[in-house]
Amino acid sequence: xxxxxxxxxxxxxxxxxxxxxxxxxxxxxxxxxxxxxxxxxxxxxxxxxxxxxxxxxxxxxxxxxxxxxxxxxxxxxxxxxxxxxxxxxxxxxxxxxxxxxxxxxxxxxxxxxxxxxxxxxxxxxxxxxxxxxxxxxxxxxxxxxxxxxxxxxxxxxxxxxxxxxxxxxxxxxxxxxxx
Amino acid sequence: xxxxxxxxxxxxxxxxxxxxxxxxxxxxxxxxxxxxxxxxxxxxxxxxxxxxxxxxxxxx
Numbered sequence: 001x002x003x004x005x006x007x008x009x010x011x012x013x014x015x016x017x018x019x020x021x022x023x024x025x026x027x028x029x030x031x032x033x034x035x036x037x038x039x040x041x042x043x044x045x046x047x048x049x050x051x052x053x054x055x056x057x058x059x060x061x062x063x064x065x066x067x068x069x070x071x072x073x074x075x076x077x078x079x080x081x082x083x084x085x086x087x088x089x090x091x092x093x094x095x096x097x098x099x100x101x102x103x104x105x106x107x108x109x110x111x112x113x114x115x116x117x118x119x120x121x122x123x124x125x126x127x128x129x130x131x132x133x134x135x136x137x138x139x140x141x142x143x144x145x146x147x148x149x150x151x152x153x154x155x156x157x158x159x160x161x162x163x164x165x166x167x168x169x170x171x172x173x174x175x176x177x178x179x
Numbered sequence: 180x181x182x183x184x185x186x187x188x189x190x191x192x193x194x195x196x197x198x199x200x201x202x203x204x205x206x207x208x209x210x211x212x213x214x215x216x217x218x219x220x221x222x223x224x225x226x227x228x229x230x231x232x233x234x235x236x237x238x239x
Contacts (some may be wrong), residue, residue: 050199109196118204125211132219146234153233169228177229 037064038094052104062094069094111147 018151027077038061048059062069069090075083076091092099141147152166160168215221 009228106199108193109193111201112193115197115200115202115204118201118208121207122204122211123207125215129211129215129219134214139220139222143224145231148227149234150236152227153236156233157204166228177233 038064048097050103052100055100062096062098065094 048057048061048063049060050057065073071093072087072090077089079089142151156167156170156172162168169178170176191220
């Protein structure tokens with residue numbers, strides 16, 4: 001099911017669903033001891049959520065343990081020195097979906113997100129182009145290059161804003177803009 | 180930024196397609212906006228200082 005999601009176009013819920021579907025992915029990646037992977041119910045039918053700020057969820061990760069896992073749980077009730085290292089890891093994996101290192105691993109999701117943002121921003125540019133061609137009215141004559149040049153000469157003749165403004169940038173002795 | 184250290188897990192969508200998506204999106208965006216800003220006649224009304232040469236207006 002995760003494979004089908006690869007071909008979805010970019011959309012905000014896509015990323016959310018992928019995060020929620022991590023539980024499904026874990027079934028395919030049998031990690032750690034190589035025991036049978038947990039039969040994990042798909043969210044939202046499970047109460048288990050691996051979160052950095054909620055380290056001990058109410059329910060264990062494996063909601064439906066296999067017979068071997070149930071036997072292991074029975075053994076866990078005895079002294080823990082009798083558990084082998086592999087069994088301890090298996091018990092951890094039954095209780096928790098991911099270690100903190102796995103949970104906090106960095107990802108490249110920002111590239112997809114930012115790429116999508118740029119794509120839509122570029123699409124907006126296309127809309128602006130269309131708008132310029134089909135919606136904008138005629139450019140007023142006062143904004144033509146010819147008119148602007150003449151208007152500029154008139155303002156300079158009047159010495160408009162001679163202290164800090166437009167005329168202050170003009171060098172009257174050389175008849176050119178100040179360097 | 181975030182290093183892609185997924186040597187132990189299978190590469191996910193973002194590992195495989197993240198960089199191409201980012202680069203193509205940025206290129207597309209840049210190209211479109213460069214075209215929109217310069218080629219289609221949008222009046223930005225930039226400052227005349229240093230750009231426009233005044234012309235005689237009285238003789239008409």
